[in-house]
Amino acid sequence: MHQAARVSGRTVFFLNGVIVEAADTEVLFSTPKDSRTEDYISGRFG
Amino acid sequence: MIRRKEFDKDLEELRSLLQQMGEHVKDALEGAINALQNLDTTLAQEVVEADLQLNAMEDKIMEIGSRLIITQQPVAKDLRRIIVAFKISSDLERMGDLAIDVAKATMRLQGQQLIKPLVDIPRMAEIVTIMIDEAIQSYLDENTDLAYKMAQDDDQVDQLYGAMINELYSYMVTKPETVSQAMLLTLVGRYIERIGDHATNIGESVVYLVTGSRPDLNE
Numbered sequence: 001m002h003q004a005a006r007v008s009g010r011t012v013f014f015l016n017g018v019i020v021e022a023a024d025t026e027v028l029f030s031t032p033k034d035s036r037t038e039d040y041i042s043g044r045f046g
Numbered sequence: 047m048i049r050r051k052e053f054d055k056d057l058e059e060l061r062s063l064l065q066q067m068g069e070h071v072k073d074a075l076e077g078a079i080n081a082l083q084n085l086d087t088t089l090a091q092e093v094v095e096a097d098l099q100l101n102a103m104e105d106k107i108m109e110i111g112s113r114l115i116i117t118q119q120p121v122a123k124d125l126r127r128i129i130v131a132f133k134i135s136s137d138l139e140r141m142g143d144l145a146i147d148v149a150k151a152t153m154r155l156q157g158q159q160l161i162k163p164l165v166d167i168p169r170m171a172e173i174v175t176i177m178i179d180e181a182i183q184s185y186l187d188e189n190t191d192l193a194y195k196m197a198q199d200d201d202q203v204d205q206l207y208g209a210m211i212n213e214l215y216s217y218m219v220t221k222p223e224t225v226s227q228a229m230l231l232t233l234v235g236r237y238i239e240r241i242g243d244h245a246t247n248i249g250e251s252v253v254y255l256v257t258g259s260r261p262d263l264n265e
Contacts, residue, residue: 002119029121031258041121043050 001041005029013037053118056110060131061186063110067103067138068182070096072175074145075241079171081152082234083164090149100142107135123255130255134185137244137251141178144237144244151234161217161224166210167234173203174242181248188256193249197263203242210235 004011005025012022013034021028021037032038040046074093081090111128114120120128177199184192214228214235246263254260 005121030125032122038122042124043053043118 013040015040049118053114053120053124056114057124057127060107060110060127063103063107064131064134064138064185065182067100067107067135067142068178070100070103071138071141071145071241072178074100074142075148075171075175075178075238078145078148078152079168081149082155083168085152085155085158085160087153087156090152093149094146097142097146100139104135104139107131126255126258130185130251133251134181134248137247141241141244144241147237148234151230151237154230155227158227161221161227161231164231166206166213167231167238170203170206170210170235170238170242173199173206174238174245177203177242177245181245181252184249184252185255188252190253190256193252194263196246196249200242200246200264203239207235207239 008025010022011025011028013020013028013032013036015036021032021034023032028037029041032041074096077089077093077096080086081093111131114128115125118124177196180192180196180199183189184196211232214232217224218228243264250261250263253263
């Protein structure tokens with residue numbers, strides 16, 4: 001996951017085959033809109 | 047998930063340390079104001095000496111926060127929690143220093159009598175103490191409404207400060223022998239007003255923590 005944050009300009013978060021959120025990498029890793037995205041990137045599940 | 051548990055435990059310790067720092071600053075301000083009102087230099091000295099504990103808590107916050115960044119590479123709100131802990135601890139440490147400046151002013155007044163009963167200074171300190179409580183509570187509850195309310199409290203402190211300066215200026219003009227003490231009391235007012243500004247900064251940090259963007263509440 002941190003590799004994605006380092007090398008990509010855009011990041012998409014998929015959960016169970018569904019796109020939950022797509023955003024510029026900096027936005028997705030700083031202020032994600034969906035709480036599932038925040039929970040995943042913060043290590044609360046997965 | 048073990049890592050997450052450890053992480054949450056450290057975040058909780060950061061919260062607890064910030065709460066303790068807030069309590070310490072309130073005690074320091076209360077002590078400094080009591081010392082000034084009663085020209086009690088012993089109490090003023092105690093306030094100065096207690097500052098070491100505040101600095102130690104700030105160092106501990108830096109240590110825990112740095113370790114979390116290195117080992118956990120936090121993102122999103124987790125990262126903001128740590129950034130905000132650094133920022134708030136720095137504000138609180140500065141607030142403690144300003145309370146010490148008030149205590150040191152009392153030491154310089156040793157052997158003198160107050161040129162007038164203190165009215166505005168204790169009133170300002172009272173409002174600023176409420177602001178410190180609000181700052182810490184808004185941080186603990188992540189309550190942005192409380193953060194915005196503090197900006198209104200700060201306006202009251204600024205108004206009192208303005209009125210106090212005008213009054214002391216009159217003293218200096220009509221009774222030149224009071225200039226030295228009136229200058230010192232003006233500085234004390236400034237120190238307390240600055241403590242209020244730092245409390246407002248904490249409110250800004252809370253808004254940043256919750257929303258990811260930083261407002262200016264000190265306008």
